[in-house]
Amino acid sequence: MSQAVNALEIHHLTKGYSGFSLEDVSLTLPKGCIMGLIGENGAGKTTTIKAALGLIAKDSGDVSILGMEMPANEQAAKAQIGVVLDDGHFHENLTPKEIGKILKTIYPTWDDSLYQQYLKRFSLPFDQRSGSFSKGMGRKLAIAAALAHRPKLLIMDEATSGLDPVVREEILDILLEFIEDEEHAVLLSSHITSDLDKIADYITFLHEGKVVLSREKDDLLSSMGILKCSEKELKKLPAGFALRLRQSQFGCEVLVQNRRALSFSHPGLTIDPATLEDMMLFYIRGKQVSPEKQL
Amino acid sequence: MIKGLLLKDFYNMKKTLWMMLVFLVVMGALFFGQSEVFFGGIAVFVLTMMTVTTMSYDHMAKWDSFAMTMPVTRRQLVAEKYLFLLMMAAAGGILALLLDGVRFFLLTRDAAGVTTSLLTTLLIVSAGILYGSVLLPLVFRFGTEKARLILLLSFLTLFLLGLAAKSLVAVSGIPAETIYTVLDRVIYLLPLVAVIGLILSYLISAHLFSKKEL
Numbered sequence: 001m002s003q004a005v006n007a008l009e010i011h012h013l014t015k016g017y018s019g020f021s022l023e024d025v026s027l028t029l030p031k032g033c034i035m036g037l038i039g040e041n042g043a044g045k046t047t048t049i050k051a052a053l054g055l056i057a058k059d060s061g062d063v064s065i066l067g068m069e070m071p072a073n074e075q076a077a078k079a080q081i082g083v084v085l086d087d088g089h090f091h092e093n094l095t096p097k098e099i100g101k102i103l104k105t106i107y108p109t110w111d112d113s114l115y116q117q118y119l120k121r122f123s124l125p126f127d128q129r130s131g132s133f134s135k136g137m138g139r140k141l142a143i144a145a146a147l148a149h150r151p152k153l154l155i156m157d158e159a160t161s162g163l164d165p166v167v168r169e170e171i172l173d174i175l176l177e178f179i180e181d182e183e184h185a186v187l188l189s190s191h192i193t194s195d196l197d198k199i200a201d202y203i204t205f206l207h208e209g210k211v212v213l214s215r216e217k218d219d220l221l222s223s224m225g226i227l228k229c230s231e232k233e234l235k236k237l238p239a240g241f242a243l244r245l246r247q248s249q250f251g252c253e254v255l256v257q258n259r260r261a262l263s264f265s266h267p268g269l270t271i272d273p274a275t276l277e278d279m280m281l282f283y284i285r286g287k288q289v290s291p292e293k294q295l
Numbered sequence: 296m297i298k299g300l301l302l303k304d305f306y307n308m309k310k311t312l313w314m315m316l317v318f319l320v321v322m323g324a325l326f327f328g329q330s331e332v333f334f335g336g337i338a339v340f341v342l343t344m345m346t347v348t349t350m351s352y353d354h355m356a357k358w359d360s361f362a363m364t365m366p367v368t369r370r371q372l373v374a375e376k377y378l379f380l381l382m383m384a385a386a387g388g389i390l391a392l393l394l395d396g397v398r399f400f401l402l403t404r405d406a407a408g409v410t411t412s413l414l415t416t417l418l419i420v421s422a423g424i425l426y427g428s429v430l431l432p433l434v435f436r437f438g439t440e441k442a443r444l445i446l447l448l449s450f451l452t453l454f455l456l457g458l459a460a461k462s463l464v465a466v467s468g469i470p471a472e473t474i475y476t477v478l479d480r481v482i483y484l485l486p487l488v489a490v491i492g493l494i495l496s497y498l499i500s501a502h503l504f505s506k507k508e509l
Contacts, residue, residue: 085361088357089358
């Protein structure tokens with residue numbers, strides 16, 4: 001038997017614009033998992049998703065969705081994925097009922113009763129113009145529409161941004177339910193890292209169009225730490241631990257990896273666990289630790 | 296797939312289309328017994344223009360990129376707009392024929408008029424399709440707002456060229472009669488030109504859209 005098919009594989013994806021480029025982005029999302037794609041606004045999250053889906057032409061790289069090579073098997077693959085985009089949506093004149101009728105003709109596996117279940121659960125009115133919906137209702141409608149053809153892979157761009165905490169939690173609950181099926185997978189881009197802290201299995205962190213990290217979340221959280229120290233202590237730090245540095249008048253903060261090993265060998269150091277948000281801030285606002293420290 | 300896209304446009308436009316229908320029925324009543332060709336022209340023109348309106352709605356919703364996440368091909372998305380255009384042009388033609396039909400039963404009962412009416416409508420519908428065929432690739436390339444402006448300017452140029460041609464004819468001394476006879480024959484080529492224009496236009500639009508970044 002060949003190895004298990006991944007829900008999404010992106011290899012060496014490159015896309016250049018003037019002023020911004022996506023460089024050599026690779027990620028692998030196994031079935032049964034949720035991957036959070038994090039990064040600041042403009043880091044390339046949407047570009048990565050759009051290039052993977054063929055909405056924009058990639059310069060190079062390979063994408064396969066549910067084992068199907070893109071763009072050769074584009075139609076077959078797209079019939080089995082559900083996508084919620086940050087900015088593309090249904091026309092404001094359309095009602096949820098009409099949207100259901102439209103999608104029924106587009107997706108061969110459309111399940112109307114499932115769609116209605118979702119609408120009911122989200123308390124979305126069946127016959128009202130979607131243009132009159134709040135942002136949260138609109139997002140829930142998009143999710144209902146994206147799940148009702150029973151996709152195997154759900155891709156959500158900026159899934160929870162701009163939504164209140166109650167709606168965000170409702171959406172996270174739906175995603176956790178969806179992922180109970182081992183054949184399913186979710187790719188979720190967000191800059192709200194606390195949501196991903198709750199549900200993601202894998203984290204891929206994009207910064208300035210490049211993948212900075214792509215690892216299992218638990219592994220990442222147990223490895224990364226923040227070391228508070230003076231510049232002198234920083235210089236004495238053994239190689240291979242320090243990743244990024246933020247300096248202030250009070251001393252240095254260093255993002256370190258293998259924090260347990262470091263505290264074991266240097267019991268005197270104060271190392272706190274780092275959250276995803278900390279890591280983001282270290283990469284975006286901090287600077288590289290001087291090369292001799294990395295050797 | 297294309298059926299779903301058509302449904303999307305009709306649901307989305309249902310209010311506008313009803314309003315158009317009411318407007319055209321009122322227009323039809325006003326023009327009744329007088330200038331039916333003019334009415335047919337208006338009906339076909341405003342209805343084919345609805346195709347562009349659907350595209351500006353699509354643009355506002357950023358629908359194109361959303362649609363491309365679904366199992367819909369780029370060619371299907373383009374083809375649907377042409378299908379919509381044809382349906383609208385046909386609807387305009389049917390309205391024009393209906394008005395002629397009412398006149399036939401109420402007023403004239405003139406059998407010769409039926410042929411004229413059918414022929415005129417065919418020509419009007421062809422003109423509408425040709426108009427849409429010029430417009431759609433412009434919209435796919437430049438977006439709805441710019442495309443309208445470009446078309447307005449091109450009409451203006453065409454109008455000026457027409458004026459220039461007219462004065463040229465006057466200078467050249469060819470009798471106007473001859474010109475009109477020739478034009479009278481040439482105009483029956485319009486349906487053929489419309490069909491060729493439509494096919495070319497679709498191919499151009501499909502090519503433009505195939506490369507578009509969504």
